[in-house]
Amino acid sequence: MTFVTTDMAYIAPLLILTVTGMLLVIAESFFRGRDRAGLMGLAVAGSVASFVASVVLYRQLEPGSSKLIFDGMLVADRFGFALTGLFSVITALVAMSTPAHQREHGWENGEYYAILLLSAAGMTMLAQAAHLVAIFIGVETMSIGVYVMTALRRRSRRGNEAALKYFLMGAFATGFLLYGMALVYGAAGTAELAQMKTKLLATANPEIAIAGILLMVIAFGFKLAAVPFHMWAPDAYEGAPTPVTAFMAAGVKAAAVAAMIRLFGQYLGGDVLPFGAVGWASPMVIIAGLTITVGNIAAVRQNNVKRMLAYSSISHGGVMLVGLAAMGLGSSTGQSSLVYYLIAYSITTIASFAVVSWVGSRDRERLLVDDWAGLGQKHPAAALAMTVALLSLGGLPPTAGFFGKFYVFKSAMDVADNQLIWLVAIGVVNSAISIYYYLRLVTAMYFREPTEPFTPSRSAPLEVVMVLCPIIILAMGLLPGFWLGLGN
């Protein structure tokens, strides 16, 4: 085993996030009292630095080149740095939306920012992972942090309940993941992803390999909240503090998809699949169809905005699985469209949850659709931000969400023999259904009289998020070419 110091440069985003996270643990003892703006500032600074590092590294690499670092443990390529950049932005935006919610709902924990950054470090590891061990460490670093963040509202019964449910199910899924990895490792004789496909094609124990791959599909399906492994998501999303929910819905999901792109799309997918399409692509197709549909129909009947967004995010996870299946079945545009979709979905989700936490306050959390009546008259800017986010979630042009779905479905159509045409049809029909519940909220905001005055949780950083995200959403819708190129 050799240790190459230049390899350290390639994990700069990971290092920056980790070091800042540790600094935050120390800094926490210096920022006592109710004013924690300094901690937030440090966390944002760290995420921005990590973002800048990702951009620099991204530009340094040639398109299409990839370099194994740390003895094949991690990989440095443009795809990875595009995603580390995305995770850094997600972290910064979530950090900025937090202080208002902490102030209003009384959970001012200093450790929060440290855990947030360390959890984000796990995500960046997933984006660069090229080894089963790296994937395992990345998943666990990310998840353990999120378990803690979910539980941070210690006095809230719902918060505790959500945390325990999330933890138990997450740990259970970890068992599946690990057992799956063990079996694949056993069948392939290596844990390095780069050699895995060749080794698996020649394995003497294909049954073990298939079982292992399927267990990993199930475990990642859990992290992604794919049906039927989704049931933790609505409860955990509802019970967690809203900024944490945003982090779970945007970050954790995107990181899980990043790892799946690496594992299934790049290293196990392509023209020759080990054990044919049934090996993992066909189950994924079925899961994708179920996820889109069940998430959507369940969202239709939700009156709680957070829960509605939770089910909607489940449905969006299904679209991501469509992209993954397309990639696995050899669509050349699968990866770039998925990266576009991940960016679009993450930013949109953060925007919507930012408005949710802005609208509520100490006295009224305002989570029901009826509570939003008349927001358009009283606070047009906030209503506009929410409308842009909802239109993007619903996939209406000219927002990022439209092109995200468009590109993913297009890449699914590119698969040979129209294998995924039914999946695309299901996806399109569901997009149409989804517009119903998104517009229900828009209608409430604009076409109903407010029942009582709004008392928003005003906070400058949160409002910056509410302005910035819709701008990115529209920019992605108006200039999709640039963003689409990021994933190549």
Add this chain to the structure above:
Amino acid sequence: MTDTSLQFAGIPLVAWVAALPLLGAFINLLFGRAMSRSMVHVVAVASVAAAFGVAAYLVFGPLLTQFRAHEGEGGVEISRTLWTWIEVGPADSVFKVDLAFRLDTLSGVMVLIITGVGTLIHLYSTGYMSEEPRYAAYFGYLNLFTGAMLILVLGANLPVMFIGWEGVGLCSFLLIGFWFENESYATAGRKAFVVNRIGDFAFLLGMFLLWWVTKSLDFNDIREVAQQGSSQLTSDPHFMGFDRWATIICVLLFIGACGKSAQVPLYVWLPDAMAGPTPVSALIHAATMVTAGVYMVCRLSFLFSLSTTAMLIVATVGTITALAAAFMAFAQTDLKKVLAYSTVSQLGFMFVAAGTGNWVAAIFHLGTHAFFKAGLFLGAGSVMHGMNGSGDITRMGGLRKHMKTTRATFLIYCLAIAGIFPFAGFFSKDEILGGAWAAHLEGWGAYGKVLFVALSLAALGTAFYMWRLYFLVFSGEERSEDAKHAHESPWTMTVPLVVLAALTAVAGFLAFPHLHSLDSKYLHLLSGWLEPAVDGATEAHNADGTTYLLLAIALGIGALGIGIAYSLYGRGPSAKVAGWTAEGEPLHEAYEASKNKLWVDEIYEVIFLKPFRFLARFLFEFVDRFVIDTILVGGWAFLVGLFSRLMRWVQNGQVQRYIVGMVVGAAAIFFFVSRGHSPTFSYKEVPAGVELRAEPGEGLAGVGATYQWDLDGDGQPDRKPGAKPDATDAAAFVSDPVLTVKAGDLAASGVTLWIKPPGGKKAVSVTRAIQFDSPERAAAEGGK
């Protein structure tokens, strides 16, 4: 396109035209609540006025210079691509859409109308809406509408046009339902939205088909393909002719136009749309948005010209609409409802012009109609403002004494719409009538003459109902307290009225002297101007005695209509009319029927409806009640309910149930993967004979399977050569997954393969007959 001329701040001026109102909308919608009312309307009016200024500079500066220099078709345009918007697909059939704007002579006319009339209406709104609490929102929406409408006309391709198309629809919905506290107003907004969706769906379909056929959605590209298409593609017997595609595409696009431009049968939303504030009716539902359909048809004139069928449909629908709407206007007693039906009718006129290939007349009438109909609505708004908001014409009368400016301008508009010389409506309507008379498209026969007669009737009706309106509002004595105390509106409202009246008075002279017998290309200003943009714009009109006769007829019809209206309503609802229509008098039934719009319904009832009643009843009972209500709606509700109960059961909050769900899901996936996937075997010819390859299917069933072959057709698995005939152990049988055998060794009855999945499951057998493609192999086989 990297042309950097005609830019401001790095953005092309063409884009600024649309961007300025959008900027105004942005400011007013976001910060309007914090701004004073005067700031709000200064921003709103200034942004549209600035757009008008930029547009006027572009049209009368660079575009006019290009126009003077041009020869032949095309080329007169200011095109700017902002960026590539969508680019997907393989290189040979890439779907590429640029966010591009194109100002040519056609869109130039539209832009000037939209920004010019738009500025006036914004100005008017500052007076009309002065007591509105949601002032900033109103101006924000109005600016947003203007911006969207400009995108619609300036778009250089169909998708960009569609952005504007949807944008104006959205703004229309927001503004119709602006006073959403009133439930019926909000309903009207939704009705407009839903009816427009039907049209939009057809529009989208047409757009997709068009892309599929032409591989481009840019207007210039489509034009090129269309011009080639008419000569080349039709000659290919295996290819469905481009003209036939053109028919399907044009009809779909026209359905879209019907929705937006309120044509039969999709016109129903427009009368209800009068629920919105009156300036909105003037801008959106008279001058601009509803003409978008006409504009789109003219924009694609080269495509529509290819299809006689589509043109026929356009002209016929236009005629029916013009007549039907004119009839419905007779009976209305609400000021704005009369004008709404009048708008529907006039839009029908424009479509007839388009459908008879008379594109210039369509745009000409679009322009003049924008002036006088916007004026009429603004005048109506002024009257209602003076009448404390009431629009009931039976309670008006005598307003000439109280509202001098409004009355004088209204008189000009009424003269124009009735087609009286020298006002704008005379010229444009006459051109449409003349065009219909002279329509000379293939296979039409005398259809043009029929259109002419129908349109003349519609024109007569128009003159009548408009002047009935005029007399009831302004002549005679006041018929209510409100009318007695009516007052003139403030200057912000009267100035736009005067400007529009002046435009109405002079706009017609664009077409003067209107006769092509005088030998000059530019005498009909508009037809020369539109020639580079519109197909066949300079086609000659009738230039003989017929023209003068038609002119006289048109004038006569107008005068006749006014005359009838005067004799009946000249001094208000006279005793004479009341006498004729009293109970038992001869005209009673006719009048009542006309007033209630039921007379036509009665005729339909007798002639058409009775025989269909049973069918309709059946359809209602069976299709509506049973199929739709019970099966579809009820079934859907049942499914959703079932799903809901299922979800409640699953998502009951207990973590262990969730985990059970996970485990069951995992088991299902393992089951799916482990079951066989249609096992079979393949064969192919190789030099050494035939290669047989077992394909046990994918997944777990496929790996670790064992095989046995029966090649000689005796129904038993073959043993290896040299194996004892009674040996039963696995090693004795032929068990290779891939075999190469001589063709002659294969049984004619077919080869059987047994596949035994791992784990002691039952073997599956597959039998296939081997057939050969190559003749020598088939001969060898046959010789066996």
Add this chain to the structure above:
Amino acid sequence: MNDLLTHIGYGHFLVLAAVLFVMGVAGVLMRRNALIIMMSIELMLNAANLTVLTFARMHGDVSGHTFALIVIAVAAAEVAVGLAIVVALFRGRRHVDVDRLNTLKH
């Protein structure tokens, strides 16, 4: 003695691991006490660990052994967080019965 050890092959270890894993899953499904559920999950992780070690030994691959060590460390961290959550929950409710945690549902 030696005989017995040499007759135990890799297969036996793998089957043992699989049995342990299934026992872990069954424990998670059937027990109501959050602490016992966590112990069952630990059983699942250890079963997986045993599998990894068996295969590492089989392939003569030292990286598999480090994998197992890392898993042990990560599992310890996870359990620490889990216990903290259970404690916080117990403070509020005075029980750790997962059947009674159903405030959040549908």
